[in-house]
Amino acid sequence: MFNNIRVGFVSATSSIKRGNKKTLSFIIFVLALIFVNLVFLPSMIGGMTGMFNGFMQYPYGDIVIEPSMDNSYINNADDVLKKARAVPDVKAATKRLDVGASIQHKHKVVGSTITGLLPSEEYDVSNYPNIIAEGDFLGELSRDEIIIGAMLVEGYFGSEIYDNLGGIRVGSLVNVTYSNGVVRTYKVKGIMEGTFELVDLNALVHYKEIEDVYGLEESKATSVVIRVKNPDDSAKIKEKIIAAGVKEPVFTNTEKSDAILRQAMQSIDMINFVSNYVSLIVGAALILIIIYINVLNRKKEIGILKAVGISPGSIVISYAFISMFYVSSGILAGLILYFLLMFYFTVSPITFYETMTIIPEIQGGLVIKSIFTMLIMSVIAGVLPAWRVSKESILEAIWGR
Amino acid sequence: MKQESMINIKNLKRYYKSGQVITKALNGVSFEIKQGEFIAIMGASGSGKTTMLRILGLLDKPTKGDYTINNLDIVNLPEEERNYYRLTQLGYVFQDYALINEMSAIENIYILSLMEGKSKVQSIITAQAALDKVGLSDKSERIPDQLSGGEKQRIAVARAIAKHPKILFADEPCANLDTHNSEQILEVFKTLNKKFGQTIVMVTHESWHTKYVSRIIKLKDGKIVSDVKV
Numbered sequence: 001m002f003n004n005i006r007v008g009f010v011s012a013t014s015s016i017k018r019g020n021k022k023t024l025s026f027i028i029f030v031l032a033l034i035f036v037n038l039v040f041l042p043s044m045i046g047g048m049t050g051m052f053n054g055f056m057q058y059p060y061g062d063i064v065i066e067p068s069m070d071n072s073y074i075n076n077a078d079d080v081l082k083k084a085r086a087v088p089d090v091k092a093a094t095k096r097l098d099v100g101a102s103i104q105h106k107h108k109v110v111g112s113t114i115t116g117l118l119p120s121e122e123y124d125v126s127n128y129p130n131i132i133a134e135g136d137f138l139g140e141l142s143r144d145e146i147i148i149g150a151m152l153v154e155g156y157f158g159s160e161i162y163d164n165l166g167g168i169r170v171g172s173l174v175n176v177t178y179s180n181g182v183v184r185t186y187k188v189k190g191i192m193e194g195t196f197e198l199v200d201l202n203a204l205v206h207y208k209e210i211e212d213v214y215g216l217e218e219s220k221a222t223s224v225v226i227r228v229k230n231p232d233d234s235a236k237i238k239e240k241i242i243a244a245g246v247k248e249p250v251f252t253n254t255e256k257s258d259a260i261l262r263q264a265m266q267s268i269d270m271i272n273f274v275s276n277y278v279s280l281i282v283g284a285a286l287i288l289i290i291i292y293i294n295v296l297n298r299k300k301e302i303g304i305l306k307a308v309g310i311s312p313g314s315i316v317i318s319y320a321f322i323s324m325f326y327v328s329s330g331i332l333a334g335l336i337l338y339f340l341l342m343f344y345f346t347v348s349p350i351t352f353y354e355t356m357t358i359i360p361e362i363q364g365g366l367v368i369k370s371i372f373t374m375l376i377m378s379v380i381a382g383v384l385p386a387w388r389v390s391k392e393s394i395l396e397a398i399w400g401r
Numbered sequence: 402m403k404q405e406s407m408i409n410i411k412n413l414k415r416y417y418k419s420g421q422v423i424t425k426a427l428n429g430v431s432f433e434i435k436q437g438e439f440i441a442i443m444g445a446s447g448s449g450k451t452t453m454l455r456i457l458g459l460l461d462k463p464t465k466g467d468y469t470i471n472n473l474d475i476v477n478l479p480e481e482e483r484n485y486y487r488l489t490q491l492g493y494v495f496q497d498y499a500l501i502n503e504m505s506a507i508e509n510i511y512i513l514s515l516m517e518g519k520s521k522v523q524s525i526i527t528a529q530a531a532l533d534k535v536g537l538s539d540k541s542e543r544i545p546d547q548l549s550g551g552e553k554q555r556i557a558v559a560r561a562i563a564k565h566p567k568i569l570f571a572d573e574p575c576a577n578l579d580t581h582n583s584e585q586i587l588e589v590f591k592t593l594n595k596k597f598g599q600t601i602v603m604v605t606h607e608s609w610h611t612k613y614v615s616r617i618i619k620l621k622d623g624k625i626v627s628d629v630k631v
Contacts, residue, residue: 309489311485
């Protein structure tokens with residue numbers, strides 16, 4: 001065995017060192033493309049998933065606490081907030097009140113969800129303050145002001161699909177009729193654009209406004225939204241919050257995403273799954289074809305090696321080495337290409353629906369899995385055809401008869 | 402003292418079947434070869450001389466018949482043992498050199514010693530000594546494409562003799578060479594035979610090559626038609 005490995009290594013080294021460099025470069029280039037094919041699309045899909053999860057941050061933060069089934073509100077939300085904030089890994093938390101209302105501007109009326117929030121706390125919890133496309137975010141004194149979602153404003157992306165309030169702009173006045181019949185007039189302080197229906201079809205007012213309109217007391221809330229230090233640990237932190245004595249249902253962002261975007265995410269996951277396996281099969285077939293053609297081109301050489309007494313085992317090992325070299329070089333070139341593409345698409349993300357951008361997500365696990373898969377395939381692809389040819393008779397291998 | 406026979410061939414047959422047609426390349430050949438002989442196997446194209454040499458060199462198997470080397474039954478040797486026997490006991494020089502183009506001259510030779518289990522240093526020393534014997538020690542790092550036809554064939558001879566084979570087989574070794582290069586190769590064979598007692602079996606169709614050999618076996622239609630000592 002040791003002699004087989006030694007001879008296989010010498011044979012492979014000389015073949016790589018003195019073989020046709022153009023052919024070698026072409027093989028490595030093709031293998032690099034195979035590798036990129038294995039990892040690029042899943043990275044884009046990962047980016048898309050990340051984008052959807054990012055959207056879910058607006059209503060649900062990293063973790064959200066909601067009223068129990070038989071209640072419309074979380075009673076004593078301040079107490080819940082106190083318990084949540086006491087959990088060490090919680091970065092920030094706030095309470096919100098979501099209510100149904102209709103918004104009227106001139107003769108145009110749209111139905112919408114209005115969220116009452118505490119503006120100063122939102123800076124640490126959500127991204128709302130950062131998505132103001134026009135005007136400003138609410139302040140602590142913004143009792144007669146409202147933030148309108150972009151899809152409710154004529155001219156913004158998506159407004160043509162849904163009913164909108166026409167050409168309202170910052171400073172316009174709107175009348176809001178709440179679900180209990182109370183009507184309030186607000187001045188538009190800002191227009192928010194989150195490129196997501198759950199945000200852009202809604203409106204924001206001060207928490208105290210909703211409290212007043214509905215006559216709520218003792219710090220009620222329809223949700224307590226929590227931001228954690230490390231979103232990857234959300235599931236563990238959720239358990240800690242429950243352990244801290246919060247009785248209301250607690251959900252992670254992913255759990256809410258799963259519930260709301262289940263179908264979309266399942267479709268994306270299915271595409272990702274199919275794409276992964278198709279890429280893998282195509283990759284395996286291509287590697288096998290490349291190496292097989294390479295071995296066939298060297299059939300005579302294999303026959304000569306056998307004729308002078310080199311064992312079939314050495315020949316097979318030699319081709320396994322050659323194949324591994326091709327694939328390792330292909331992986332290396334593929335990694336460079338992959339990171340260049342990742343850099344390019346991070347700097348210039350793919351934009352669709354005009355405002356939604358997909359920034360690819362580098363998936364370390366997938367990259368490592370793809371490297372191992374390709375290396376294993378390279379050994380199989382190198383060994384199988386070489387083994388087959390090495391088993392042929394010497395006369396067949398050298399002279400084709 | 403009577404010289405012991407090294408190779409014993411009895412009623413050797415090799416048939417090729419192509420569809421319904423059976424070609425009798427060798428049709429009952431028997432002879433013996435003694436150690437130290439330099440034999441030329443001659444005959445017209447299709448006479449069976451190359452088939453004969455391939456069977457003798459363990460590159461092919463006979464359809465029927467017996468073949469022993471030093472009383473070892475070669476015909477029924479398992480494949481792995483045939484490989485090992487070919488590696489350690491036999492040398493083969495091909496008509497078209499059969500060198501590995503991506504290996505240097507010395508790599509083409511020392512890879513066989515590595516296969517035998519010798520160290521790399523020992524293998525290189527052995528290969529260098531073989532190159533010395535064929536007068537090409539200064540071209541050990543050249544690859545086949547950087548060598549002339551004659552030089553390539555001398556490298557092929559060096560590869561075949563580096564392991565000190567019991568028998569050296571040569572299949573029309575001068576077929577692709579001019580007279581000058583052919584003479585050089587045949588001189589190498591002659592020296593190996595006279596100086597080192599190397600047993601050589603060479604297939605050739607050139608009558609002038611016979612001045613270098615000690616015995617001529619002529620084949621016609623797969624049968625021996627003459628077997629004479631020179």
